[in-house]
Structures are given as structure tokens and as C-alpha cells.
Amino acid sequence: MVAVLAMAQSQTIGFKIIDDGVLEERLRLAHPKTQERYQRLRTLFEKTGCTGLREQKVRGSKEPNLICALPADEASATTIVVGAHFDSAGGDGVLDNWTGAILLPSLAAVLRQQPRRHTFQFFGFAAEEKGLLGSAAYLKALDAEGRKRIAAGITMDSLGLTSTKC
Numbered sequence: 166m167v168a169v170l171a172m173a174q175s176q177t178i179g180f181k182i183i184d185d186g187v188l189e190e191r192l193r194l195a196h197p198k199t200q201e202r203y204q205r206l207r208t209l210f211e212k213t214g215c216t217g218l219r220e221q222k223v224r225g226s227k228e229p230n231l232i233c234a235l236p237a238d239e240a241s242a243t244t245i246v247v248g249a250h251f252d253s254a255g256g257d258g259v260l261d262n263w264t265g266a267i268l269l270p271s272l273a274a275v276l277r278q279q280p281r282r283h284t285f286q287f288f289g290f291a292a293e294e295k296g297l298l299g300s301a302a303y304l305k306a307l308d309a310e311g312r313k314r315i316a317a318g319i320t321m322d323s324l325g326l327t328s329t330k331c
């Protein structure tokens with residue numbers, strides 16, 4: 166299978182073709198234990214070049230949120246937040262939501278090589294299935310300045326089932 170990652174900037178759309186088998190290999194990393202899912206996502210971020218990963222404590226969750234940030238070329242730029250939860254509601258949770266979680270490091274790896282008008286923050290959110298605890302912790306920690314800087318938020322969950330919803 167060949168997967169295409171698309172990114173829009175002004176009037177141009179760029180894409181990168183992922184080597185055959187890479188997505189399948191990453192999908193097979195889905196694991197029923199949340200702690201293991203967290204570790205595997207972290208390793209995938211590191212292996213694909215995300216250094217300086219940050220963790221954000223999440224009340225009610227043993228695992229933290231995991232954040233890979235790519236700064237914009239200009240310090241004054243606004244931020245695009247791209248999030249996907251890495252926990253599952255039970256079982257391997259391949260579809261919900263390992264499909265979204267493994268796309269985070271892939272997208273970060275592509276965008277790292279591009280000039281960037283925006284800062285990108287890739288969030289692996291913890292404990293979504295326990296009631297959106299990870300994303301709630303993120304919002305609670307945002308100050309007014311941080312909130313003002315957000316230009317867009319993109320959530321990836323259970324990919325491949327329907328068309329994109331905006």
C-alpha cells in the first residue's frame with residue numbers, strides 16, 4: 166500500500182509517498198496496554214526524528230500527553246495543533262485510534278523538512294476514552310496568550326472510515 170500525506174500551503178499542495186509497508190508495520194505496533202501504546206508512540210516519534218519531546222501530566226491518567234513541536238521560521242507565527250489520542254477503549258484499538266496516533270510522527274517527519282509559516286504541535290493525547298482527559302489537561306494549561314496563538318486545531322481519530330469532517 167502506498168500512503169500519501171498532503172499538506173496545503175497557500176495555493177500549493179505538497180505530498181510525500183511513504184515506502185511500501187511502512188504504514189502496515191506501524192499499524193502492527195498497536196498494543197492492548199495503554200502504557201505500551203504510549204512507549205511505542207514515543208519511540209516512533211524519536212525514530213522519525215522528533216527530538217525534544219515534551220510530556221504533559223494528565224490528571225486521572227498514568228500516561229502523560231506527548232508533544233512534538235516544530236517551530237515556525239518566524240517567532241511571531243501562530244500555531245496549528247494536530248492531535249490524536251493513543252489510548253484505546255479496549256483490545257488493540259487499531260482503528261480507534263492507532264490509525265490517528267501513528268500518523269502524528271509521519272506528519273511531523275514530513276513537515277520538519279519544509280519551510281513553516283506556522284508552529285506545529287503534534288499531540289498524542291492520553292485518556293481520551295476516559296472522558297477527554299488529555300485534551301482537557303492541555304486546554305486547562307493554556308494561558309490567554311497561548312490560546313490566542315492557535316490558528317487551527319486538527320483531530321485525527323479512527324481514520325479511513327468516512328470522509329474528512331470540518
Ligand SMILES: [Zn+2]
Binds near residue numbers: 250261262293322323
Ligand atoms: Zn477515538
